[in-house]
Amino acid sequence: MQFITTLDKRLRPGDGMTSNQDSSIPRCQSDDHLRRITLATLDNLPYMVKTISIPDYRIIFLNQAGFRVLNALGVEVTRETIGQQVWDIFPLWKEAYFTTFEEVRTQKKVIRLKDFSYGVENCITYWDIALVPVVDKSGKVIAITSVHVDTTERKQIEMEREKLLAKLEERSKELHCLYQIASLGQETEIGIDQILARAVEILPHAAQYPHVTAARITVGGMDYRTPNFHETPWMISSDIIIGSRPAGKVIFAHLEEKPDSDEGTFLRDERFLIDSVADHLGTIIEHRLAAQRDREREQLKREFYRRIVEAATGGKLIISEREDIAEIAGKPLKTWELREPSDVTLIRHEVAEIVCAGGMEESRIDLFVVCIGEVITNAIKHAGGGTTSLHNIDDGYIFAVTDTGPGIEDLALPELALKKGYTTAASLGMGYKVMLAYADKVYLATDTAGTTVAILMKNHASKELPSSPVVSKAMSIDLAI
Structure with a gap:
């Protein structure tokens, strides 16, 4: 045999031995001796x-x-x-x-x-x-x-390791699903219907058998389901609770029979998952509905104040939105960055030159400049500056100031427009009263992100407007330009 022949070549009797070597070392006396050694080795x-x-x-x-x-x-x-x-x-x-x-x-x-x-x-x-x-x-x-x-022991260790890895993968899928559901609640730009539509697409991927798992979510009259969903004998569900009452369900369905597990064909962890998803969705919907109610109340309150203010000012002070003001004003003729008091004089000079060249009556230029001085001074004092712009409209101009200050509270709007000398800060004085007295219209958009004020002045005076500014000492307005 080849392996015996090979060993024989390596360990031939007396091969490589010298008189100086230890004679007590065993020697192979023959091929048969070598064969017996080999077989004894294999046998043991x-x-x-x-x-x-x-x-x-x-x-x-x-x-x-x-x-x-x-x-x-x-x-x-x-x-x-x-x-x-x-x-x-x-x-x-x-x-x-x-x-x-x-x-x-x-x-x-x-x-x-x-x-x-x-x-x-x-x-x-x-x-x-x-x-x-x-x-x-x-x-x-x-x-x-x-x-x-x-290799049974090693195989069992490997199999146990694979089971643990599979279980970790399942938990990872479930945690990722819950993270995605929670993230949907943070996306304020999407509504409840979009949250539910996206949630139902996420759910099957977290199941033990994602390829044969379908999902359905119902809330009130809304019903969202994966395209492959249909009722089967292998389903689990969990109630969505809103305001302490069941308002809908989250449903998992296996589309084919699977081995029995903790709850029918579903794992105990899948029960935990579907309960957690239902709980998350209930919380998200509750928060969204509460926020929607708050917004509706704010809109009603704001609309109420808007009507009061417009009625009390003869339609001259318009409580509006920034987008609406931008649409009315159109593209600017020129813009200025407003950072410090010295900018006021520069802006008033340049505006006066532009509107004069555009055909505005001289007396109305004075009125316009007074209003501009008030609005940009307010922006510097109470918001640290902002951006100003001049816009040309039919037979007139709009001067707009936008700042990033704290805004004006809704409750302050009627007082701001109606109460003589009222101010939301100590030094506003009668600025808005002056603007309402001299301008054709004043548009106001304000919230926690800042305030935009736009003053509309036509080139020619209307009969109901004063032909020249009448400024009281209490106003302390610098008319010098």
Whole structure:
């Protein structure tokens, strides 16, 4: 045999020994001696080794570990087993291994494979197997030695690790789902209907079997479902609670039967997931509805104040929105950055020159400049500055100031327009009263993001407007430009 021949070349009797070497070292006296050493070594290996003759496939060697392992697996083997055909001892091997044995024989190569076997009480043993060709001096394969290493313990560790990884992956999917649902609640630009529509698309991806899981969410008259949803025998649901009452449901459905689990075909963690999603959605919807009610109340209150202010000022002070003011004003002729008091004089001079060239009456230029002085002074004092712009409209001009100050509270708007000398800060004085007295219209948009004031002045006076400014000492307005 080739492996014996190789060992024989390496350990020939007396080879390499000198008179100075220790004569107590054992020496191989013959090929037969070497063969016995080799077989004894194989016989004492801790894993199963057997050799099968080729081409008759008879067992010609089985080590001690092989006897122990096979008997423990319920395969009755004795010393009489040696010499029997392998298919008689392992009938299932012929179908499973014959082709592989032939591949080892014809290609003269080592083949490694993994397998498992059932023992007593259906216990599974996992194997790493190496099939090694044994070649004679002529190069002919005369036997195959199979080495079976029991990897059951390692396999069990790997399987346990895979289970843990699979469980972690499931938890990761569930946490990601809950994170996505919670994130939807933070997207203030989308409504409840969009939140529910997107949530129902997210849900199946967090399920144990996402490809055969459908979802449905119902709230009030709204009904959202994945395209593949239909009622099946394998469903779980959870109530969406709004205001302490059930207002809808979150539903999971398996589209085909799956193995029984903690709750029907669903995991305990999937029950936790669907309950958490229902709870999240209930909280999001409650907050959205509360915010919507607050906005509606604010809109009603603001509309109420707007009507009072417009009625009390003869329609001259218009409580508006920034977008509406921008639409009325159109593109600016010129803009200025407002940062410090010295900017006031410069802006008033330049505005006066532009509107004069545009045909505004001289007396109305004075009125316009007074109003501009008031509004930009307020912006500097109470908002630290802002952006100003001049716009040309039909037969007149609009001067607008936008700041990023704290804005004017809704409750202050009627007082601001109606009460003489009222101010939202100590030094505003009668600025708005002056603007309302001199301008054709004053547009006001204010909220917590800042305030925009736009003064409209026509080129020619209307009969109801004063032809020249009348300024009281209490106003302390500098008319010099």
